[in-house]
Amino acid sequence: MADLTLDDVSKVFVENDGNEITAVDDVSLEIDDGEFLVLVGPSGCGKSTTLRMVAGLETVSSGEIRLDDRVINDRQPKERDIAMVFQSYALYPHMTVRENMSFGLEESTDMPDDEIASVVAEAAEMLGIDELLDRKPDDLSGGQQQRVALGRAIVRDPEVFLLDEPLSNLDAKLRAQMRTELQRLQEELDVATIYVTHDQTEAMTMADKIAILDDGQLQQVGTPLECYHEPENLFVAGFIGEPSMNFFDVSLDTADERLVHDDFDYALSAETQSALDGTEALVLGIRPEDISIGGDADDDHRYETVVDVVEPMGNENNVYLTFEEGDGSETFVATIDGLERVEEGERVVAHVPEDAIHVFDRRTGRALRNRRLESETATEPQL
Amino acid sequence: MDSLRNSLQRLDPRSGHGADEPVSREREGNRFAQLRGSDFVESIPFWLPATLLVLLFVYGAIGWNVAISFTGWSGLGQPDYTNFTLEMYRQMPADQNFRASLRNTVALLVAFTSVSLVVGLGLALLVDRKIRFENTFRTIYLLPMALSFVVTAIFWSWMYASDGLINTTLAAVGLEALAFDWLGDPRFKLAAVIFALVWQFSGYCMIVYLAGLRSIPDDHYEAARIDGASTLTLYRRVIIPQLRSSTIGATVVLMVFALKAFDFIYVMFGDNPGRSADILAVTMYRQAFSASEWAYGAAIAVVLFALALTIIGPYAYTQYKRGAL
Numbered sequence: 001m002a003d004l005t006l007d008d009v010s011k012v013f014v015e016n017d018g019n020e021i022t023a024v025d026d027v028s029l030e031i032d033d034g035e036f037l038v039l040v041g042p043s044g045c046g047k048s049t050t051l052r053m054v055a056g057l058e059t060v061s062s063g064e065i066r067l068d069d070r071v072i073n074d075r076q077p078k079e080r081d082i083a084m085v086f087q088s089y090a091l092y093p094h095m096t097v098r099e100n101m102s103f104g105l106e107e108s109t110d111m112p113d114d115e116i117a118s119v120v121a122e123a124a125e126m127l128g129i130d131e132l133l134d135r136k137p138d139d140l141s142g143g144q145q146q147r148v149a150l151g152r153a154i155v156r157d158p159e160v161f162l163l164d165e166p167l168s169n170l171d172a173k174l175r176a177q178m179r180t181e182l183q184r185l186q187e188e189l190d191v192a193t194i195y196v197t198h199d200q201t202e203a204m205t206m207a208d209k210i211a212i213l214d215d216g217q218l219q220q221v222g223t224p225l226e227c228y229h230e231p232e233n234l235f236v237a238g239f240i241g242e243p244s245m246n247f248f249d250v251s252l253d254t255a256d257e258r259l260v261h262d263d264f265d266y267a268l269s270a271e272t273q274s275a276l277d278g279t280e281a282l283v284l285g286i287r288p289e290d291i292s293i294g295g296d297a298d299d300d301h302r303y304e305t306v307v308d309v310v311e312p313m314g315n316e317n318n319v320y321l322t323f324e325e326g327d328g329s330e331t332f333v334a335t336i337d338g339l340e341r342v343e344e345g346e347r348v349v350a351h352v353p354e355d356a357i358h359v360f361d362r363r364t365g366r367a368l369r370n371r372r373l374e375s376e377t378a379t380e381p382q383l
Numbered sequence: 384m385d386s387l388r389n390s391l392q393r394l395d396p397r398s399g400h401g402a403d404e405p406v407s408r409e410r411e412g413n414r415f416a417q418l419r420g421s422d423f424v425e426s427i428p429f430w431l432p433a434t435l436l437v438l439l440f441v442y443g444a445i446g447w448n449v450a451i452s453f454t455g456w457s458g459l460g461q462p463d464y465t466n467f468t469l470e471m472y473r474q475m476p477a478d479q480n481f482r483a484s485l486r487n488t489v490a491l492l493v494a495f496t497s498v499s500l501v502v503g504l505g506l507a508l509l510v511d512r513k514i515r516f517e518n519t520f521r522t523i524y525l526l527p528m529a530l531s532f533v534v535t536a537i538f539w540s541w542m543y544a545s546d547g548l549i550n551t552t553l554a555a556v557g558l559e560a561l562a563f564d565w566l567g568d569p570r571f572k573l574a575a576v577i578f579a580l581v582w583q584f585s586g587y588c589m590i591v592y593l594a595g596l597r598s599i600p601d602d603h604y605e606a607a608r609i610d611g612a613s614t615l616t617l618y619r620r621v622i623i624p625q626l627r628s629s630t631i632g633a634t635v636v637l638m639v640f641a642l643k644a645f646d647f648i649y650v651m652f653g654d655n656p657g658r659s660a661d662i663l664a665v666t667m668y669r670q671a672f673s674a675s676e677w678a679y680g681a682a683i684a685v686v687l688f689a690l691a692l693t694i695i696g697p698y699a700y701t702q703y704k705r706g707a708l
Contacts, residue, residue: 055605056608056609057605057608077608078608078609082609086602086605088600088602089602090600090602090605090606092603092625094624094627103607103610104610104611107611107613108610152610156610
């Protein structure tokens with residue numbers, strides 16, 4: 001059992017014409033023993049490259065990767081004591097499930113055959129694939145192949161588990177089921193795990209800790225709730241949460257103590273204003289579930305709006321609102337209770353409470369003020 | 384489509400009334416219209432001429448050849464089709480020349496096929512390692528395949544000549560002891576032919592294997608590396624077993640070619656290469672067209688045909704079973 005540390009790790013690819021592309025830029029991470037870290041970000045953000053560097057499938061351009069105190073930068077993959085599950089599963093098609101699962105043990109350990117057989121049988125039983133041991137991967141369903149790929153990693157009993165978008169080839173129902181199962185499995189095995197995904201739902205639901213990457217740079221590392229409620233910048237705020245946070249470009253009017261937008265003014269308390277530190281070009285952010293509908297438009301922070309589109313989800317409705325009727329005007333989304341009825345075209349009053357707003361510096365994207373959490377359970381994350 | 388058309392015709396109210404006679408005439412007309420409308424009939428002009436020509440010139444010729452092999456036809460004159468015997472086939476086991484050429488054919492088949500496959504696989508594995516100038520190497524290795532056998536046979540006979548490139552080179556590096564009369568010495572004749580054919584065909588095997596290698600996802604290499612496999616084990620246990628279908632495909636092509644490697648040997652040695660390099664295809668030609676033993680030549684052709692069928696048959700059958708044909 002070991003802790004994994006990435007210290008200022010970078011990866012630079014040099015193209016044929018000499019162009020340099022920085023895929024991973026000074027990423028530092030710590031994954032404690034038994035911790036489940038999810039690396040999340042949009043396509044091409046460098047998350048898979050980071051994982052592959054840990055696996056030893058890519059060289060490290062600069063920085064250090066350490067397992068406990070051992071630097072493993074230049075070690076061969078097999079000397080790193082890691083196991084990896086690939087997005088495509090990478091099962092060897094000519095081998096049976098049993099052979100696929102034993103292969104790693106046969107190649108990397110001196111374990112006698114009967115011991116390998118018992119380890120494989122045990123892992124297969126744990127994953128519920130003991131009936132499939134004599135079949136070939138082509139005869140298995142996507143979910144079963146997924147389990148075999150997991151089994152192949154588990155039998156190695158590695159120090160670090162690496163999972164590269166392992167659920168992305170499954171259908172939605174199975175994915176949700178495997179999500180819980182993976183979590184249970186990881187808890188049982190209690191091994192440091194890095195899980196790469198572009199799906200923020202997976203990140204939020206499974207992780208002990210989330211690391212959000214964009215364009216090769218680490219944006220934020222924190223617990224799912226920290227990243228959700230206290231995003232460090234605009235990117236994190238927009239990436240985590242579904243539907244995304246609403247953003248409005250606003251400017252600060254210090255004289256009137258308010259934020260000014262083309263369609264509305266937003267009055268600020270002294271406390272919020274002091275947090276903004278005089279920055280004028282700002283972005284106002286508000287989570288859809290923090291906007292409520294109803295009340296009197298004359299009050300502060302309540303605005304007359306028109307319902308553009310309603311997306312009923314059953315348990316809740318996503319209501320797209322505009323300040324003015326007609327095309328072209330900006331819409332923003334509010335999530336309201338599923339039983340609350342709102343019709344398209346209806347005029348409603350939207351309430352944007354001040355304790356729930358986020359304000360970002362428009363130039364740097366940095367968060368100047370995040371919502372205040374009176375208690376941890378104030379708002380359940382909307383996924 | 385036709386059944387739909389039929390049922391529509393049945394629903395047609397006009398076809399229900401009137402006296403008996405007009406109805407039956409109409410029915411006949413219907414059948415004609417039906418026939419004219421069917422896909423089968425309409426497509427006849429497209430496939431029938433080609434099919435007839437293939438039947439006549441390929442299968443007809445094979446059939447005729449089999450018929451000739453049952454006669455005693457030799458020399459001038461016409462074959463006598465009234466009296467079929469198995470005489471020609473009975474002669475074969477006692478014929479030293481036939482036995483030698485059958486043995487050589489099998490030796491050529493096995494050695495040429497296996498060596499070409501191994502060399503081709505080796506080249507493919509090397510070229511696949513993301514080397515520089517990969518395309519150039521690929522072209523260089525495949526080029527011999529594009530040359531006519533007459534051309535390659537002539538230039539290999541120059542290379543093998545007693546004062547040819549090979550012996551001159553050996554002499555230049557002080558290995559005169561290894562300079563033999565490659566095409567004259569019965570010990571080396573067949574090996575020399577096999578070597579030249581391997582040179583020409585290993586490029587083809589390389590291309591087939593390269594295609595196979597390219598269809599193996601990179602993930603398999605990486606998963607095996609993480610699993611702790613050395614390069615050797617990676618290829619032995621993970622990659623090469625996945626090239627099974629490439630191997631089978633290339634083997635069938637090479638074997639069938641080996642059976643009819645006529646032009647190469649004919650250009651090198653003429654119609655009598657001697658017992659050490661004689662193969663069935665050349666023996667067949669010599670018996671039929673040099674010795675005018677038409678029936679015996681035809682019988683040898685039937686043996687060759689049967690050998691080719693035993694090679695292709697199982698392959699075609701398994702492909703058919705898998706739905707690939």
